[in-house]
Amino acid sequence: MSTTGPAGRRWLAAALSALVALALTLLPTAPPAVAATLYGHDVSWPQCSSAQGGYGLPMPPTSTQFVVVGLTRGLAFTENPCLASQVSWTRTHATPAHAYAMATFPTAAQLGAYGDDGPWRATTRAARLSNVGYAEAQYAVASLARVGWRPPVVWIDVEPRPAQPWPTANAAQQRENRYVIEGLMRGLRDAGYSYGLYSYTSGWNDITAGWRLPGVPVWATAGRLDYPDEALDRCTQPSFSGGRVYLSQWYDDTRDYDRTCGTYAFTPLAVPPSSMTGGLGDLDGDWRNDVLAREAATGRLWLYRGTGTGGWSGRVQVGTGWGGMDVMDTAGDVDGDGRVDVLAVDAASGALWLYRGTGTGGIGARTQVGRGWGVMDAVVGPGDVTGDGRVDLLAREAATGRLWLYPGDGAGGWRARQQVGPGWGVMDLLVAPGDLDGDGAADLLARHAGTGDLWLYPGTGSGGFRAAVRVGNGWGVMDAVVGAGDVNGDRTADLLARRPSGELWLYPGNGTGGWLAPSRVGHGWQVMDALA
Secondary structure (H helix, E strand, C coil), rough: CCCCCCHHHHHHHHHHHHHHHHHHHHCCCCCCCCCCEEEEEECHHHHHHHEEEEEECCCCCCCCCCEEEEEECCCCCCCCCCCHHHHHHHCCCCCCCEEEEECCCCCCHHHHHHCCCCCCCCCCHHHHHHHHHHHHHHHHHHHHHHHCCCCCCEEEECCCCCCCCCCCHHHHHHCCCCCHHHHHHHHHCCCCCEEEEEEEEEEEHHHCCCCCCCCCCCEEECCCCCCHHHHHHHHHHCCCCCCCCEEEECCCCCCCCEEEECCCCCCCCCCCCCCCCCCCCCCCCCCCCCCCEEEECCCEEEEEEECCCCCCCEEEECCCCHHHHEEEEEEEECCCCCCCCCEECCCCCCCCEEEEECCCCCCEEEEEEEECCCEEEEEEEECCCCCCCEEEEEEEEECCCCCCEEEEEECEEEEECCEEEEHHHHHHEEEEEECCCCCCCEEEEEEEEECCCEEEEEEEECCCCCCCCCEEECCHHCEEEEEECCCCCCCCCCEEEEECCCCCCEECCCCCCCCCEEEEEEHHHHHHEECC
């Protein structure tokens, strides 16, 4: 064939195109771009002049690639005296910057000043401590407003403070510390700020008893370096709280040094989507516990958003086709992403499904996490029964009445199951209320089928339950009972119970295993055949 005519030129062009395509397929593929490690510094009041109350330490070199600026003068409810000039320095040098704020356990005066004002009902000490933490966040946000700065991230600094120490003598005090820290998290979230946690393992363990918060970003300090790669190790080792490490720090007598971890490029972080200590039912991430209800006639699943004061702000449909599920329950953060998840058993196949929560009220993709669960006639997500910071599962075997504990692995699965006890077939209702008696361990409620008595099985915190205590009679008149966590905003676990007439009643927990006077919080709920 001649290559000089039109047909020949078309043939030649096609051949050359094919050769180029073949050559391209034989070239080595370039690896994906990876964000380069950035090196920066953190500064606060020690960089202020002595006249301002600081130590006159130097600001970072102009070559620094990012800066984290402290908002406080070492304690909450104080302000970095040269905050404005330090923020101005980052702007003058066009340096990316985050902020950090100290978390502090309140003095008696601070508890009196701030404990009654906040999003939680100040009828319990737990609620008042949470309100103080919220006020600490508001103070930090006000400092930002005064200097006209809105950083993409505000880190919460949790470490021992000799001037105002955290109480750490026992588990009850460590639990109170967590209330303060969570109040700070909620205050930043409500103000629209992304946040993370700064600490180190021994300090975090002393203050919070090793509180696991896998959905919350981490800035981990290596302290004074013992070996050259210690700061890098903080990037790759499991963090103090289980969250992903984004920044690591080390320091000497002159400066604090920081580096980014992995592929993090000092960009804004996603706001953690859900509350951590408020209970198992905060599906939309607003620190108010919610309720799921399945409509019997249609199989539609509805989310009733809690107001945090004992009512509902409205409902939204979050699923269809749920009529085929035999049992379902909200189970807390099963897969370790910081969002509340839902578990359900398929009536036809006996498959156990994990529905991952979106953290904003939706139900995401599901994953099968078990088979053969059709032999169970009750499945509840009680929270952390074993005391390892991971949520667990309880299931009753229909044929034998045996109750089984499935310890969670924190990643969406279960470790080897353990028998909790026999003889549970006499109970016609199992309810996971959270910590009903206020000792920090997850409890279990059960209703006796023959008598209608309600029994509390206090959790030991290590995988078992102590001797049962009768906490009510006449509960046979209820056709559904749900442990929805703290519904009325006082930081104690509550119960919801429905009468056959469709009336829904709130039984506010008193924090010691009993209830205050109930109140009706809804009607028309008889159209629902499952609540969680």
